[in-house]
Amino acid sequence: MVPGLARALAGELVRRADEERGLMRQARDRPAGPWPGLLVACRAGNAEALATIVRRYGWPATDRVGAPASTAALMILLHAPDLGLQLGCRDLIARAAADGRCPALHHAYIADHCAVELGLPQYYGTRVDPATLRPYPVRRPGTVDERRRDVGLGPLEEQLRHLSDGVWGLRET
Template sequence: MRQDQEAARRMVPELAAALAGELVRRADEERHLMRQARVDPTSWCRGALHECRQANAEALRTIVERHGWPTADLVGAPASTAALMILLHAADLDFQVRCRDLIAQAAADGCCPALHHAYIADHCAVEEGRPQFYGTRVNPLTLRPYPIRRPQTLDERRRDVGLGPLDEQMRTLRADG
């Protein structure tokens, strides 16, 4: 186990609980603002959402710098998922790539769901103009997945991280869309 992970595991429970609460609160606030911006797409709502995402990304950056990636075994599954949501909406690709690597290591160590790595790995690949590996990113205009690396083995990779077949995801997306 890496030294930064050992330090994180020794974190006092009160600090871990405080970090968890902060991450969940921030992700909830962003979800609320996203719903509000859909209903009322004014420049004020979009601006408030943008400011929230910036503040959330800065808070997450501080947490990561001080404590490493907030893994499920450290802050609990809901807070770790909240951290991932904040990361996916951060504007700094370099920060996302750095966290992707931390999440990959945490998933390999069993401290974080492999699904988290799938989402951030695909996000970074698409943002870098490369094919995604798990097919989690869909173009909102075409409702088709962004290009996928080795599509012939896609559903096997998806199954390995806890995702269903891509065809099922696409049917659900189109039905809900």
Template sequence: MLPALASALAHELVRRADEDRRLTLDAQRTPTSASRRRISECRKHNAEALKTIVRRHAWPTADLVGAPASTSALMILLHAPDLDFQIRCRDLIAQATADGRCPALHHAYIADHCAVELGQPQFYGTRIDPATFRPYPIRCPETLDERRHDVGLAPLDEQLRMLRQGV
């Protein structure tokens, strides 16, 4: 990919993720049906843009568009309203992680997201039920913190403590 194209894609991904974040913060301050609709529309448009990028250029890995833009792409993907697309990208991210082109942390988040959405236990404990502040079911919980350490996550108890403190 040409550097100018990679730079333009990076800028667009970061811009789109920032817009989602801004709308989400606005909706938290003023929760209305209009603010929820704006978030939904933003996420739908962001997902369509990401689908186009993935179709034309593959997953936007850190080595291709830079770490901030690759993380923005992951945030867009996690908010996408299309589970089939998320699953396809999960597999692309898994391969990119294995090839060293994407952080393992990205794979952990999308793998857990897809597992929870499919009603399966998650592997890294990244998905927390907002109603209970407890993780959704976890596969092989006895080795969870080892897996979390391997992808750069803190132990689950530490993450839960920070969540409860509002950190």
């Protein structure tokens, strides 16, 4: 990928993720306004744009577009309304992570997201039920902290403690 194209794609991904974050804040702060509908439309448009990028250039891994844009692509993917896109990208992210072209953490998040959406146990415990603040079912829970450590995550109980304190992970401020 030529550097100018990589910069343009990176800028587009970051811009789209920033726009969604802004709408998420508005929807959270003023749920009676137009924000929830605008957020749904934004996520659909972001998913369509990401699908086009992936079809043309492959997964926007860190080695291609930089860490901020690759993380933005992951956030767009996690909020996409298309499970088929998520499943296809999950496999691309797995290869990129195995090759060292993006963080293994990216694969952990999308792998767990897809597992939960398919009604399967997750591997890393990154998906938490918002009603209970407990993780959705985890495959082999006795070894989850080893898998989490392998991808750069702290212990699951620590994540849950932070979540219950309102300071967990990727929470928007």
